[in-house]
Amino acid sequence: MxxxxxxxxxxxSELENIITELEENQLEIDDLANxxxxxxxxxxxxxxxxxxxxxxxxxxxxxxxxx
Amino acid sequence: xxxxxxxxxxxxxTIRKEMADAFSNAYWIRAEISEIRENANGHCYLELIEKDSxxxxxxxxxxxxxxxxxxxxxxxxxxxxxxxxxxxxMKVMVQVTVSFHELYGFNCAIRDIEPSFTIGDxxxxxxxxxxxxxxxxxxxxxxxxxxxxxxxxxxxxxxxxAAGYGDFIDQLKKNKQGYIFHTTFFPATMQGDGAADSxxxxxxxxxxxxxxxxxxxxxxxxxxxxxxLAYDEYELAACCAQFPLPIITGIGHDRDQSVVDMVxxxxxxxxxAVAAFLIEQMDETAxxxxxxxESLKSLMDEFLKNAHSRLRNNALSLSQRIHLLLREExxxxxxxxxxxxxxxSLLLMRQRQRIKESNVKIKNTIKSRISEEKHHLEISxxxxxxxxxxxxxxxxxxxxxxxxxxxxxQSELNxxxxxxxxxxxGKKESIIK
Numbered sequence: 001m002x003x004x005x006x007x008x009x010x011x012x013s014e015l016e017n018i019i020t021e022l023e024e025n026q027l028e029i030d031d032l033a034n035x036x037x038x039x040x041x042x043x044x045x046x047x048x049x050x051x052x053x054x055x056x057x058x059x060x061x062x063x064x065x066x067x
Numbered sequence: 068x069x070x071x072x073x074x075x076x077x078x079x080x081t082i083r084k085e086m087a088d089a090f091s092n093a094y095w096i097r098a099e100i101s102e103i104r105e106n107a108n109g110h111c112y113l114e115l116i117e118k119d120s121x122x123x124x125x126x127x128x129x130x131x132x133x134x135x136x137x138x139x140x141x142x143x144x145x146x147x148x149x150x151x152x153x154x155x156x157m158k159v160m161v162q163v164t165v166s167f168h169e170l171y172g173f174n175c176a177i178r179d180i181e182p183s184f185t186i187g188d189x190x191x192x193x194x195x196x197x198x199x200x201x202x203x204x205x206x207x208x209x210x211x212x213x214x215x216x217x218x219x220x221x222x223x224x225x226x227x228x229a230a231g232y233g234d235f236i237d238q239l240k241k242n243k244q245g246y247i248f249h250t251t252f253f254p255a256t257m258q259g260d261g262a263a264d265s266x267x268x269x270x271x272x273x274x275x276x277x278x279x280x281x282x283x284x285x286x287x288x289x290x291x292x293x294x295x296l297a298y299d300e301y302e303l304a305a306c307c308a309q310f311p312l313p314i315i316t317g318i319g320h321d322r323d324q325s326v327v328d329m330v331x332x333x334x335x336x337x338x339x340a341v342a343a344f345l346i347e348q349m350d351e352t353a354x355x356x357x358x359x360x361e362s363l364k365s366l367m368d369e370f371l372k373n374a375h376s377r378l379r380n381n382a383l384s385l386s387q388r389i390h391l392l393l394r395e396e397x398x399x400x401x402x403x404x405x406x407x408x409x410x411x412s413l414l415l416m417r418q419r420q421r422i423k424e425s426n427v428k429i430k431n432t433i434k435s436r437i438s439e440e441k442h443h444l445e446i447s448x449x450x451x452x453x454x455x456x457x458x459x460x461x462x463x464x465x466x467x468x469x470x471x472x473x474x475x476x477q478s479e480l481n482x483x484x485x486x487x488x489x490x491x492x493g494k495k496e497s498i499i500k
Contacts, residue, residue, distance in 0.1 A: 008216060008217055009215075009216065012216070012355070012356070012359065015359045015363065016359065018363065019359065019362055019363060019366060022363070022366035022367065022369075022370055023366065027370065029370075029374050032367065032370060032371070032374075036367055039363050043356065043359070043360050043363075046356050047356065049217050049219065050217050050219070050246055050247070050349060050352060050353050050356070051245050051246060051247060052245075052247035
């Protein structure tokens with residue numbers, strides 16, 4: 001339906017794939033660094049979807065301070 | 068031509084009188100309210116109608132009234148019993164007395180009302196709406212939509228005057244977990260006449276930009292819980308049921324769920340409950356993400372640990388193999404060395420033996436040669452001895468020497484020559500005669 005939502009979903013399923021690969025020992029040690037990097041990016045992206053970007057968070061904190 | 072005539076008033080007064088005589092009783096009648104209004108004196112004026120079985124054609128119509136002293140009692144009673152106010156479109160069972168007034172015409176004066184009839188009718192209508200939605204095959208459509216993750220972009224349909232809206236937004240945006248919600252406000256009339264159309268209108272607007280939202284919240288903050296019939300209407304319920312985004316309701320009423328509640332994806336009792344639900348959904352999403360993060364972390368740790376220990380094992384076995392190999396090489400070398408030593412010493416021994424043998428041979432050869440030579444020498448010596456002047460002199464021979472030279476012939480000697488004769492034991496000079 002919504003593009004952004006799909007991207008979150010896709011990120012989650014990509015993360016789940018990495019977990020499966022790890023669980024089933026399909027990863028080569030050479031891939032691990034790349035996969036770890038990719039997973040970190042995906043988690044960061046997902047967290048931004050939930051908690052907003054740092055800018056948004058800071059703005060909210062500012063708003064709270066004003067009150 | 069003279070025609071007998073009476074005045075209008077006389078006629079109408081006659082009708083009034085006749086009617087009062089003929090219809091002196093009170094009657095329970097069933098009708099539908101088509102118009103209703105209260106005036107400042109507390110009287111209630113209505114228009115009652117009856118439709119044919121198709122529900123389209125009006126087949127009977129009459130003015131009616133509830134006088135203030137009656138209305139004061141009937142109104143709260145009806146609301147208490149039905150949860151609804153009297154309104155147009157409502158079917159009622161009322162006890163009336165009929166009267167005719169020369170100035171105001173025919174009128175039904177309502178004396179009493181039977182709320183259970185209206186309740187039954189509303190329930191029937193509601194049932195009819197539900198049946199129709201199921202028959203249309205749209206009953207489950209919104210209910211079976213998956214709620215998107217994350218659920219952050221919310222289109223909110225509510226009344227612009229609702230005090231609850233501000234609280235709702237506050238509750239949503241100041242969640243202690245820090246989730247970001249993006250809310251868009253779509254104002255609508257949330258109760259009474261026109262509510263259904265107004266909400267449908269708002270839904271249409273959202274429909275046009277549906278990609279921008281994850282869900283729709285229909286909330287009604289506070290206020291009286293009367294006149295929520297809109298939420299049982301087929302048109303609104305059908306619109307909600309078929310809506311492509313999940314609908315979350317927080318209409319806030321105590322009685323049974325409305326039809327809209329039933330077809331909505333998620334039904335909450337109040338706006339507060341809707342906000343709590345949305346935050347809860349985010350909790351779930353965040354939990355899920357956290358779990359993924361943690362299992363990734365631990366799996367990667369484990370992977371690295373395994374890889375490390377594998378590497379160590381490999382390194383260990385490598386060094387073991389190298390040691391083994393070295394040992395084998397050493398042994399092999401030692402063996403070869405031993406062999407070489409042995410061969411060399413064997414060779415040396417043989418050589419020595421041969422040298423020894425050669426030595427002996429040479430010695431023997433030399434010896435025999437020496438003895439041969441010796442023998443030879445002895446023979447030669449003997450011969451030499453036999454031939455030596457001494458040996459000859461010993462035998463009695465003598466040597467004659469003249470002027471230092473041996474005289475080998477008598478002719479070399481002249482008279483008077485002095486010769487020297489050499490004997491074995493000396494010499495003697497003599498003169499030739």
